[in-house]
Amino acid sequence: MLMRSSPPGLRADSELDDRHLAAWTDPSATQRLPVSYTVFCCDHWTVYRRFGTAAVGSTHGGMGIARAALCDLGEQWEKALRSSSPAAHAWDLLSRRASERRTASLRGLHHLLGRDEADALVLRYKLGLSPLQAGYAMGLSEPDFELLRHRALRDLLPTRAF
Template sequence: MPLTFAAFCAHKQGLYQRYVTLRVGSPARACRLVQVTLGDLAMNWHEVLSSSSPAAESWQLLTARVAEAAGRTLRAPYDVLSRQDADVLVLRYRMGLPLGVAADLMGLDESTLTCRLHAALRTFR
């Protein structure tokens, strides 16, 4: 396993696990989804590293898997908003992550995440 991939996993895996557990409702299912996603990411790690944002590539892969597996667990914002805008709300308000941490996790810059957050909140007013 490349050192860069190991470092990436060490940095992201815990928050991925928390997020997926919220979305699917089961720590065991969340663990499996995170492991499968990271396994797929490892297989394509060199290509992911050449992308403009490895964190964004990883987040897109993870959230696509979670959307398929989530069923009716924590669906409300996902029924109304885009997946990315709903994720911003979940990371910020359900998980309590600071804006910078949520932005890093999603592979966005903080100003983009802040704009998405405000847009998502306006939808519910």
């Protein structure tokens, strides 16, 4: 069993194994992609799938978005590793994929807020993730995630006249 220092309860070993990975990547890609990419996919699959499902309102559509984003990541894995946060790079890919097919209610939220702020609210309140888990998914520290979430909530409040 692999141990990690990330938030507990999100490991997706039973949902995403080598058979699943091979099913949505180019078969030759599975041979050339590093183990670190496979581990990243296994580690983030559950949250990515749940986020995609919440974004489009369909389990099948959510799985498609998560797979497409992780495929995009596989093609950019070296670039992601060179970035300041591979998880943030991956989250950007997922969020962009999801934004193409959002449900009407989430489109409204994204109209009012920036993409990251809206995503933070979806992770925290729609998926029920802790700030640590949601920050981990987005490639942010827990305090940075909380700052993003608070900023989003503040921006949703009506302007007060003093």
